[in-house]
Amino acid sequence: MKYSELNLDPRLNTAIEKLNYVEATAIQEQTIPHILSGKDVAGLAQTGTGKTAAFLIPLIERILRTQNEPTHERAFKDWHARSFILILVPTRELAEQINDNVIKLTDGCGLKSFPLYGGTGYDKQKEALQSGLSFVVSTPGRLIDLYKENHVDLKQVKAVVFDEADRMFDMGFKDDMKYILSRIPRERQFLVFSATLNFDVLNTAYQFGAEPVEINISRDQAKAENVKDYIMHIGHEEKPQNLLSILKKENPKQAMIFTNFKHNVDRISAFLMDNQIPAMGISSLMSQGQRNNVIEKFKAENDQNILVATDVAARGLDINGVDLVVNFEMPQDAESYVHRIGRTGRAGREGKAYSLICDRDIDSLSRVEEYTKKKIETVFLEDEELIKEFTPFRREEASLRNRFDRAQKGGRGGPRQERDARGGDRQDRRPKGGKRFEGPRQDAPAGASAARGPVEGAPRGHRHNNKGRDQKDFRGRQHKDQGGPAAPQHQNRPPKPAHATSPAASGNTAAQNRIKLPNKGRNFRNNAPSKRQPVAQTSFSQKVKSFFQKIFG
Structure with missing residues (x-):
């Protein structure tokens, strides 16, 4: 059927002829x-089959007819009393594309259209609605927002698409x-x-x-003819080579390459x-502005x-010049495949579509x-x-380079340093194939007199964390280099004997000479007073004696 046989409004016919329909x-x-x-109407139509013009042309014609001569036919009941046609779409890109088609088909007809979608400001959209529109192309979310703010009156809808x-869905x-x-x-x-007239839609x-x-x-x-x-x-590893070879062989002016994964978009474009x-x-x-620029x-x-x-990103892209489509991965559902290859072969032009199939794509191909x-x-x-x-x-390439760098500099997969210099060699690490390196150390008393607690030279697991406390000691006193008194030197502290009540009574020289640590009663993790109260130590014999006294009085 030719458009000339439809007896359309001359202004609409002129716009159609300009588009070479x-x-x-x-x-x-x-x-x-x-x-x-x-x-x-509920129609099944895939991308590239002309479905947008299938509903835009008759809707524009209906508006132009009612402008010229109001009718009281049942099919046009209350048509002249409403103000705009609402077209709802799932994505921003599709809203832009349909709005562009409306503008082209209404060229010279005096009808206005504007797209509404999220990711952009409200001001221009509110101004457009106030100016009076014949077509509103919108995503559901932004339309509901504007409706709740009383910027759009849904009671004035002539038709909804x-x-x-x-x-x-x-x-x-x-x-x-x-x-x-x-x-x-x-x-x-x-x-x-819709691509499929499923139960929910109907x-x-x-x-x-x-x-x-x-x-x-x-x-x-439904598939583009x-x-x-x-x-x-x-x-799978041959896909990059074959992608380059196809592009070299076909030499397209405009081509689209589809991938199933968002992270692959930047990888493939950078590779090309x-x-x-x-x-x-x-x-x-990407942001909406970045997508529009692309x-x-x-x-x-x-x-x-x-x-x-x-x-998802390519939904609604209506570009007639695309002459090649390449599926880097096969889409998971068959409808998406038809949508993809429908990007080419438009407006009477011929197009080609290649799909790179590896073992992972066999089920999708079926x-x-x-x-x-x-x-x-x-x-x-x-x-x-x-x-x-x-x-x-x-x-x-980066993966191989990073492995080499880690082997040279340490870090993950390499030897490490102390806490203040992470990623390098640790002095006390065990050399490969040999005995643990002890290094020079001072003589220290053995047994009960051995060094304990968070002091210099303490074993791993007992070293306190000074991160964030470089300028003050645990009691808040300034270090000597900050103008205050010098911080006390942490010395080895042997454990207190259970039976001793004072250094003199214990007879332990090390106990008499020890200095009280400034962190007593503190919480090492956040330098806050500990909620745990110190408990006096009691020997085993004293505990037994106390137990029998409670029982026998």
Whole structure:
């Protein structure tokens, strides 16, 4: 079906011709007549099949019709009394892309559109809503925020569109969708487009009074018709080499490389840059401003642009110039595969998609082939097409360098020093293959007279921690170098005999000459007074005597 056969408004026809739209796609041909007649529609459509135009063109036409001549037909009941069309999407990028499509299709029609999403300021969005909009493209969260602040009136919605509704449910927007629908008049037109028309999507539609016409494009038609997809069975460690070889062979002007992991985005883009291939990455780890800048650079007309992305970050990217897609890893679900390869082969252009398959991807490949009901063609690169010399991933190179540095400098995996100089050699460590090194030491009394406690030269495990107390001793007195009296010298302190009450009574010379340690009654960990009270020591014979006295009186 050609657009010229739809008898559209001349202003809309002019915009369509500027976009070089001639014939309607399968989803457009089946959807547009139902939407023009005012019916609710639930359509299955994958990325790259023209689903955005499938609902935008008839909605724009309905607005232009009511502007020219108000109608009282049942399908257009209360249409002229409402002020805007609401399009709900799961991601910011998709909101931007659909808003761009609205602007292009309404060129010369006098209709305004604006995207609403989080990660940006409220001021511009509030101003746009106050100026009067024909289309509002929004994520659920930001719309609810603006609604609660009375900046948007959901009672003025003419029609509501849920694009990629399955993704919205997967991302946890189910409650938000119900919250919004419960505040929109039941007379509105309800349109929902999804990769899969599952129970949750249809049940939500029925729950809020919609009776949608179900349009289910077959899976063979759902895949972009102009895309040739291939798989390459290789080892996991061979993926970087084959990725470079594919890019060299195809020499695309714009290409997208998909990975399943956020941390791989920067790795792959840096790997390509190191091999003189311009590339940029986009992931959910980036701020909204950074993501917008990357998208604008990717759209720019340069010699070659390559974008590395995850599925979530690439949702809604509508770029017609992409001529190559490479799956560095096979997606976990079949719908994502169709979304990925649908980034190429748009607007009548031909595109190619390669998937690098290793042992880890076999299960995912089986799910994709079962879903599409098609055996994907297997190809191999000739030996002369493989790049032999290239710079490896930075992570692999850094890992080897760090191991060498640790072996030279100590630290993890190497000998260590004392606490104040971590990462080096420890003087009392055991040399390899020999006896423990004791080092020079002073003569010390043995047995009960041996040195105990947190004093210089004490065994490991009894050394107190002076970290954070370099300027004061345990009693808070200033050291000599800070202008106060000199801190006391810690000397060896033998244990107090159980029967002695004083140094003189004990007859122990070492006990008589000892100096009381300044940390008595203190907590070594935080230098605070200890809650434990000192208990007088009692000999075993005294304990036995006390026990029998309590029993026999």
